[in-house]
């Protein structure tokens with residue numbers, strides 16, 4: 001290990017003891033905020049890009065008022081089709097006024113996401129927590145600080161080149177798991193964000209975000225360690241799955257796997273030229 005790697009490991013809080021551990025000797029946990037155990041062992045070595053499930057194509061633009069779309073797109077117009085036609089300001093306004101699912105009842109703020117537009121990197125988490133709900137920004141507090149360290153460790157500038165968003169824009173009460181109908185209701189906003197931001201690479205953090213974007217029930221453990229191809233409109237974007245920082249705060253051993261995932265993301269991004 002050279003000095004740069006040692007500094008990166010130190011930034012992630014991974015001690016030298018990790019070099020001596022055999023990852024196959026223990027079961028792997030899933031990367032979700034709830035800390036649910038995972039029975040499936042880690043997949044093989046970091047590998048070549050694959051063609052994994054692709055998101056649905058995003059539809060033709062139409063002109064709609066954002067507040068109308070937040071409630072009802074009008075007769076004959078599907079809500080997801082209406083969202084797929086919004087400009088960035090209209091999308092932001094639509095989210096801030098959205099009352100399309102029950103999560104609007106308990107929120108203090110919607111959390112649209114932060115970062116440059118367009119963005120070279122896009123990070124996608126699950127849902128706002130208490131501090132995010134209060135601040136209106138994603139990944140603040142301890143999980144956000146860990147995420148900042150992880151990004152710095154692979155040479156990524158969070159503020160300058162990374163847009164960070166969640167699948168859900170409103171906080172589930174008590175930080176409970178998102179419900180499928182809530183994910184389905186909110187997901188069109190994320191899909192439109194990806195299409196407008198045109199990221200070169202997407203990093204997905206945690207089970208719900210990975211399952212939502214990849215249209216799968218598979219665990220983080222079985223999805224991480226490889227590059228997925230994800231379609232946004234007519235573009236194919238490399239996508240890497242890793243653990244959620246909030247999960248890593250409670251499951252320190254899996255930081256080593258998250259570090260491997262981020263190195264894979266960095267290598268993949270650099271290979272894009």
Ligand code: SF4
Nearest residue numbers: 098101104169170186
């Ligand atoms: S979680 Fe999403 S769909 Fe539900 S109210 Fe908030 S913004 Fe709307």
